[in-house]
Amino acid sequence: MNLRIDLERLISEIEALAAFSDAEPPAVTRIVFTPTDLEARAWMKARCEDAGLAVRQDAIGNTFARWVGSDRAAPVVGTGSHIDAIPNAGKYDGVVGVLGGLEAIRALQRAGFRPRHSIELLIFTSEEPTRFGIGCLGSRMLAGMLSAEAAQKLQDNQGASLNDVRRQAGLAGELEQVKLPSGYYKAFVELHIEQGPLLEREQKALGVVERIAAPASLRVLVEGSGGHAGGVLMPDRRDALCAAAELILVIEQAARTSGATDTVATVGICDVFPGAVNSIPAQVRLSVDVRDTSLQRRDGVMRALAEACRETSARRQLAIHTEVLNADAPADCEPAVVAALARACHTQGFSFLPMTSRAYHDTLFIARVAQAAMLFIPCRNGYSHRPDEYASPEDIGRGTLVLAETLATLAA
Ligand code: GLV
Ligand code: MN
Ligand code: MN
Numbered sequence: 001m002n003l004r005i006d007l008e009r010l011i012s013e014i015e016a017l018a019a020f021s022d023a024e025p026p027a028v029t030r031i032v033f034t035p036t037d038l039e040a041r042a043w044m045k046a047r048c049e050d051a052g053l054a055v056r057q058d059a060i061g062n063t064f065a066r067w068v069g070s071d072r073a074a075p076v077v078g079t080g081s082h083i084d085a086i087p088n089a090g091k092y093d094g095v096v097g098v099l100g101g102l103e104a105i106r107a108l109q110r111a112g113f114r115p116r117h118s119i120e121l122l123i124f125t126s127e128e129p130t131r132f133g134i135g136c137l138g139s140r141m142l143a144g145m146l147s148a149e150a151a152q153k154l155q156d157n158q159g160a161s162l163n164d165v166r167r168q169a170g171l172a173g174e175l176e177q178v179k180l181p182s183g184y185y186k187a188f189v190e191l192h193i194e195q196g197p198l199l200e201r202e203q204k205a206l207g208v209v210e211r212i213a214a215p216a217s218l219r220v221l222v223e224g225s226g227g228h229a230g231g232v233l234m235p236d237r238r239d240a241l242c243a244a245a246e247l248i249l250v251i252e253q254a255a256r257t258s259g260a261t262d263t264v265a266t267v268g269i270c271d272v273f274p275g276a277v278n279s280i281p282a283q284v285r286l287s288v289d290v291r292d293t294s295l296q297r298r299d300g301v302m303r304a305l306a307e308a309c310r311e312t313s314a315r316r317q318l319a320i321h322t323e324v325l326n327a328d329a330p331a332d333c334e335p336a337v338v339a340a341l342a343r344a345c346h347t348q349g350f351s352f353l354p355m356t357s358r359a360y361h362d363t364l365f366i367a368r369v370a371q372a373a374m375l376f377i378p379c380r381n382g383y384s385h386r387p388d389e390y391a392s393p394e395d396i397g398r399g400t401l402v403l404a405e406t407l408a409t410l411a412a
Helices: 007-018 035-050 095-110 137-142 148-152 162-168 198-202 240-256 295-316 335-348 393-411
Strands: 028-030 054-057 063-067 076-082 085-089 119-124 185-193 206-212 214-223 264-273 283-292 319-327 352-357 372-377
Touching: 007 035, 007 095, 007 393, 028 035, 035 054, 035 063, 035 095, 035 119, 063 095, 076 095, 076 393, 095 119, 095 185, 095 393, 119 137, 137 148, 148 162, 185 335, 185 393, 198 206, 198 352, 206 335, 206 393, 214 240, 214 295, 240 264, 240 283, 240 295, 283 295, 295 319, 335 352, 335 372, 335 393, 352 372, 372 393
Parallel strands: 076 119, 076 185, 185 372, 206 352
Antiparallel strands: 028 085, 054 063, 063 119, 206 372, 214 283, 214 319, 264 283
C-alpha cells in the first residue's frame, strides 16, 4: 500500500486547533465544556465529516467518528485521544493523537484501502482533570470504571454539577448508556507525544508503549484558625499554610525515598484562604498527584501522606481532611497490538523503543475493555504541559504513518 501523509495539512490543522484557546499563544488552555472547548469540538466534527466519517456523541461528549468497514457487524478498530488542554499547556498533548488519527484514516482512504472492520476515531471527553478533579472522565465511563451515579456527584470548582454542565453543552442522553458494550473493540491504538525525554535521549524515532503507570490524586483540606498577622502571637497560632507546607515536603520526601526513580509526586494546587498579606491562613486546599509503575510504592506514598496528616493535625491542633479522587491500577498493553506497532515501525524503517508511559492516558482505561497499546513520538526536551511543548513535523509524520500502517493491519 502506498501510504502518504499530508503533513502540511496535518500541521496546519494542529495550528488551527491551537487557536481555540483561552490563553495567549503559544500557550493553549482549553477546559472541558467551556465555550472554547465546544467551538473546538464543532471544528473537529466538521473535519471528521469532511473526511466522510459518520460522527456521533455519547452522553458525556465522547465523540466517535466512524469509517464504516465492509463487515458492519465486526468489532471496531479504534484510535484517538483528547483535545482538552490544562491551563497554560502546549499544542500537541492529545491533539497529535486526534488529528494524527484523522490524517491516518485519510491516508488509508487515499491509498484505496478498504477496511473490513470499521475504523473509528475517538475524541475522549476530559482526559485532563482540570475541571472535575478526575482525569480520563470519558474513557473511565466507557470502560465502566466510573459509574453514572459517581459521575453525577462530580462538581467543578464553581459548584456546577457535571450533569448540569454537560446538559448545558447540549449533551442529552443518560450517563448509564456511556459504558461500551462488551466486545465493541477489536483493538485500540492511541498516538501521543512522549511527554518525557527518553526517545530524544536514546535517539529513537518512536516509542511503543507496553505499560502505563498507576496514577492517584487526592485533595487535602487543612483547616486552621485565621486572624490578625500582627495581633496573634506565634504560640497561639494554628496556621493552615504552615501545616500544608509540612505536608508538601513529606510528599516530596516520600517520593524521593521510595527506592525507585519511578515514584513521582506533585502538589500542583495550593489555594490559601483568605489570601491576604496581613491575615493568618485559615484554610488551605492542596491537590496531590502521585504515580508509579508499582502500585505498592505508589500506595506507600499515599500511606506516608495519611500518616503525616494524622501527626501534623495532632501536633498543630488543626483539622486535616483528605479525599482520594482516584487511585488507579497500572495497565498492561496488549502484546498483539504492541507487536503490530513494532512490525509497522519495521515496515516503515523507523527505530523504536519499547517503553512505559509515566503519564496517564485514556488508553489506561480502554485497555481494561479492549486490546490496546500506544505509540509515542518524541517531544523536544521531553517538555509537556507547558507552552513550549513541541513535536517536529517529521516526528508527527512518522508517528502518523506508523499509526496508519497499524490500523490497516488491524482492520483488514
Ligand atoms: C495526563 O495529562 C497526565 O497528567 O498524565
Ligand atoms: Mn495532558
Ligand atoms: Mn494527553
